[in-house]
Amino acid sequence: MPVTYPIVGMVGGGQLARMTHQAGIPLGIRFRLLAASADESAAQAVADTVLGDEKALGDLRTFAQPCAVVTFDHEHVPTEHLRALEADGIAVRPGPDALVHAQDKGVMRERLAEIGIPCPRNRIVADPADVAAFADEVGGWPVVLKTVRGGYDGKGVWVVGDTEAAAAPFRAGVPVLAEEKVDFARELAANVVRSPHGQAVAYPVVESIQEDGVCREVIAPAPDLSEERAVEAQRIALRIAGELDVTGHLAVELFETRDGRILVNELAMRPHNSGHWTIDGAVTSQFENHLRAVLDLPLGDPRARAKWTVMVNVLGGDYPDMYPAYLHVMARDPGVKVHMYGKEVKPGRKVGHVTVCGDDLDDVRARANHAADYLRGSITE
Amino acid sequence: MPVTYPIVGMVGGGQLARMTHQAGIPLGIRFRLLAASADESAAQAVADTVLGDEKALGDLRTFAQPCAVVTFDHEHVPTEHLRALEADGIAVRPGPDALVHAQDKGVMRERLAEIGIPCPRNRIVADPADVAAFADEVGGWPVVLKTVRGGYDGKGVWVVGDTEAAAAPFRAGVPVLAEEKVDFARELAANVVRSPHGQAVAYPVVESIQEDGVCREVIAPAPDLSEERAVEAQRIALRIAGELDVTGHLAVELFETRDGRILVNELAMRPHNSGHWTIDGAVTSQFENHLRAVLDLPLGDPRARAKWTVMVNVLGGDYPDMYPAYLHVMARDPGVKVHMYGKEVKPGRKVGHVTVCGDDLDDVRARANHAADYLRGSITE
Structure with a gap:
């Protein structure tokens, strides 16, 4: 009889599940996946894959039945289904009462205001005229509009400059949140992991560089961030x-504002792109610590292993097959860590990432950016 | 259409295949496994697992058909089957002409002698009387006897002190190799990776500490090993x-002998227990570099990431379930890296390993040994 370590179920077949499976192998646990198709990124790798629809309670139940705990690659499972799984006796982590704050930006903003966490000024807006009123309240256009549910990677987000442009977000028929357009110096991310026990660890605060609303590069730790500001960011996340x-x-x-404040932009309750650097750059990756947390195991050391770690996303470009580019990338730089997700290449889609660790930030950034650009096909040497 | 990166097939469902799968996930390749049962260590994790018998050519062919290359978790596939796969047009790496040196200790010793690699004195022996003659030739008993095929982890190896004891190895009916019992100061391992292109990388030379013929602990790099001796060991392996x-x-x-020589003990042409430290301790693990090599991709940086890395095997003890021990091991030391293989616990069986990296060798050794002993159940605090 083989050993029967607990089964962790993860809903969603994307790259986050793929990398969580990878982190689960050394832990000896069983990893079970609910994916929409056998071609999905994680389903290509995970032995115990159940094909089904995360919006169908029957599929969720079939998937969850043998699991010690169910967790998520994304935030799209309906709250009522999560409550039904809990009623079935399945541990759902994060639980529906927590997860709703990552699912609904309106609920998130309201709750963060209640507990005094600094956020951009915001409120739910009723129509374009109400957006114009909000613009007046915060000192003028442009204003950021977000559908409260369903957005990611810049989708479901608009930066609008007048009442006419403010009409678009309302067409989806979901509530719209207006936020002031923050004059930020840069974007940071504070990643923490917390267990049911209440143990928590905080990763070094990173700088995240976006391009067209999609994360391009993450630098760990955030350069020139004062100890005081870093601790403030970690405290906000732990709180x-x-x-x-x-x-x-x-x-x-x-957001780190030009006048020296830290404001919360978004929350995600799962492994996150801003933490991919931890696979190669931290003692314990975000994926391993997420698994430890949902299993209520003691958490692993979140500290960095190198002075600098830089992760650059590989976005889809013009070439459908990136494998031939491995030859040059790997021959040019034996230290670059390639992470490809097995996803079909589409322009702008995140299909992988690369990581480089080292002592010289300029060198590490240049190497990681070169590898990602070469894989994408935007440079040819 | 999902991307179709090459499929690497690995024969054998043990922990080496499990850890190779883990290393293959970031490379974006497809990993296909031939395992004897769905309960085997690697089969628990690998999506594309074919169940079959590695000794049956039909099963091997079904498994190998879609693979760009076939490689191995062990040395037990018959040479004639490997040649048949090659005749089918499948790349087999390492190829049968190389692999035979890891399958047959008689062939290995003959070939190493031809190319002038220092080995313990040895020859094939016909019967117990011939062993006694060999003992005379090398200066007396004890003598080491090995069946030329099928041994591992101390199985198929005898240290015998007289003619009577020398009878046992002959009972299996396979040829027996006699070797002088080397008066070694310690055991070392030189691990290298080579691609069809002829590119090769050498890992830091490690010290390997055995207990009852089974590896217990690996220290990277080998302490107090002179640069000159380390380079000599690496040159032997590369040669x-x-x-x-x-x-x-x-x-x-x-073997590092007390009189300062380096002698070759055994060869393995696959990822090896003496290289498990590279998962956490080197820029590129032995598993990733094995995959890169069999795909003829440029090899990754083999250098150590920490001053010291110590790996200790977790051997089966009296407790069938090691999972409850995670709580104490992880809470006591958030920096210990646990690697469990999903194997049933049997006394003395390798069921996992732990790795610790750091600057202070005594501290790193103590931490890794404590974690392994606690998981096994041989200490209780």
Whole structure:
């Protein structure tokens, strides 16, 4: 009889599940996946894959039945289904009462205001005229509009400059949140992991560089960030994790404003792009710590292993097959760590990432950016 | 259409295949497994697992058909089957002409002698009386006897002190190799990886500490090993890899004698226990470099990431379930890296390993040994 370590179920077949499976192998646990198709990124790798629809309670139940705990690659499972799984006796982590704050930006903003976490000024807006009123309240256009549910990677987000442009977000028929357009110096992310026990660890605060609303590069730790500001960012993330009773990895995306404030931009309650650097760059990766947390195991050391770690996303370009580019990337730089997700290449889609660790930030950034650009096909030497 | 990166097939469902799968996930390749049962260590994790018998050519063919290359978790596939796969047009790496040196200790010793690699004195022996003659030739008993095929982890190896005891190895009916009992100061391992292109990388030379014929602990790099001796060991391994036309990872187990010589003990042409430290301790693990080599991709940086890395095997003890021990091991030391293989616990069986990296060798050794002993159940605090 083989050993029967607990089964962790993860809903969603994307790259986050793929990398969580990878982190689960050394832990000896069983990893079970609910994916929409056998071609999905994680389904290509995971032995115990159940094909089904995360919106169908029957499929969720079939998938969850043997699991010690169910967790998520994304935030798209309906709250009522999560409650049904809990009623079936399945541990759901993070639980529905926490997860709703990552699912609904309106609920998130309201709760963060209640507990005094600094956020951009915001409110739910009723129509374009109400957006114009909000613009007046915050000192003028442009204004950021977000559908409260369903957005990611810049989708579901608009930066609008007048009442006419403000009409678009309302067409989806979901509530719209207006936020002031923050004059930020840069974006940071504070990633923490918390277990049901209440143990928590904080990763070094990173700088995240976006391009067209999609993360391009993450630098760990954030350069020239004062100890004081870093601790402030970590405290904000730990406070949110505790107050919202988060289990697992919590990513808190932050604005660092030009006048020296830290404001919360977005939350994600799962492993997050801003934490991919931890696979190669930290003693314990975000994926391993997410698994430890949902299993209520003691958490692993979140500290960095190198002075600098830089992760650059590989976005889809013009070439459908990136494998031939491995030859040049790997021959040119034996230290670059390639992480490809097995996803079909589409322009702008995240299909992988590369990581480089080292002592010289300029060198590490140049190497990681070169590898990602070469894989994408935007440079040819 | 999902991307179709090459499929690497690995024969054998043990922990080496499990850890190779883990290393293959970031490379974006497809990993296909031939395992005897769905309960085997690697089969628990690998999506594309074919159940079958590695000794049956039909099963091997079904498994190998879609693979760009076939490689191995062990040395037990019959040479004639490997030649048949090659005749089918499948790349087999390492190839049968190389692999035979890891399958047959008689062939290995003959070939190493031809190319002038220092080995313990040895010859094939016909019967117990011939062993006694060999003992006379090398200066007396005890003598080491090995069946030329099928041994591992101390199985198929006898240290005998007289003619009577020398009878046992002959009972299996396979040829027996006699070797002088080397008065070694310690055991070392030189691990190298070589690609069909002829590119090769050498890992830092490690010290390997055995207990009852089974590896207990590996220290990277080998403490107090002179640069000169380390380079000599690496040159021996690189020379063997080149002369034998090895593709993939080659582990060369070595004796360092009290009189300052390096002698080759055993060869393995696959990822090897003496290289498990590289998962956490090197820029590129032996598993990733094995995959890169069999795919003829440029090899990754083999250098150590920490001053010291210590790996200790977790052997089966009296407790069938090691999972409860995670709580104490992880809470006591957030920096210990646990690697469990999903194997049933049997006394003395390798069921996992732990790794610790750091600057202070005594501290790193103590931490890794404590974690392994606690998981096994041989200490209780």
